[in-house]
Amino acid sequence: MSSVSSSVLTLNRSHIVPIQERTDRTIDDLLASLPSVEQLSTDERRGIIARYSAVLEGNFIYWMTGAYLSVGSEEARSIILDNLLEEVRDCHPGMLRRFAMAADAIPTDSDALAVYQELSDVRLFIGQLPRVAVVVMMAFFEGFIQRFMPYLAELALRQDSAEKEYTDVHGVCDIVHTQELFRAVEAEIALAQDSCEPPENIFEGVDLLRMLIQKIAVG
Numbered sequence: 001m002s003s004v005s006s007s008v009l010t011l012n013r014s015h016i017v018p019i020q021e022r023t024d025r026t027i028d029d030l031l032a033s034l035p036s037v038e039q040l041s042t043d044e045r046r047g048i049i050a051r052y053s054a055v056l057e058g059n060f061i062y063w064m065t066g067a068y069l070s071v072g073s074e075e076a077r078s079i080i081l082d083n084l085l086e087e088v089r090d091c092h093p094g095m096l097r098r099f100a101m102a103a104d105a106i107p108t109d110s111d112a113l114a115v116y117q118e119l120s121d122v123r124l125f126i127g128q129l130p131r132v133a134v135v136v137m138m139a140f141f142e143g144f145i146q147r148f149m150p151y152l153a154e155l156a157l158r159q160d161s162a163e164k165e166y167t168d169v170h171g172v173c174d175i176v177h178t179q180e181l182f183r184a185v186e187a188e189i190a191l192a193q194d195s196c197e198p199p200e201n202i203f204e205g206v207d208l209l210r211m212l213i214q215k216i217a218v219g
């Protein structure tokens with residue numbers, strides 16, 4: 001099989017490029033489907049920032065930890081550990097909380113409820129500790145976050161917020177994070193191939209996370 005027309009692959013090192021192409025396309029589609037910032041009301045802008053915060057603040061490090069627990073190769077472990085170290089050391093959840101507060105968009109009960117089902121689906125997927133699929137999902141997530149930052153920054157600006165640390169940091173550092181995580185995907189695929197593991201649906205996490213991001217955008 002030389003393409004990713006089917007999401008169930010026989011794992012192979014040569015699949016890394018089409019995997020990245022597919023996650024890039026998913027990000028393109030997600031960004032193209034976002035409502036235009038100019039047409040959003042104050043409440044709609046607040047809702048997107050609040051739902052984004054409700055999902056990311058408490059879950060990003062948890063899911064990256066799930067990826068750490070899932071992988072088998074030393075290379076992938078070391079890449080994910082560096083990512084976690086930066087998240088914890090620089091307190092990215094605190095950065096995101098300050099961003100939401102400054103935009104008057106602290107998540108409420110209804111924001112948490114709006115994403116509850118899709119968020120639970122991603123959590124359950126992570127709990128299965130799938131080796132390749134979870135790293136593919138986190139590589140996709142980093143890529144999405146980085147490319148979503150200008151939109152998120154624009155929402156905050158229109159909420160009269162001057163707080164830019166979160167969007168500035170993640171618009172830059174996540175480029176390297178994405179590249180590194182695809183290197184981790186490659187290492188895990190190589191390991192799975194060497195140990196003749198059965199094929200897995202490596203896009204399952206991407207599909208679940210895509211649905212969660214769509215929910216963040218529309219409520």
Ligand SMILES: [Fe+2]
Pocket residue numbers: 087092170
């Ligand atoms: Fe972060």
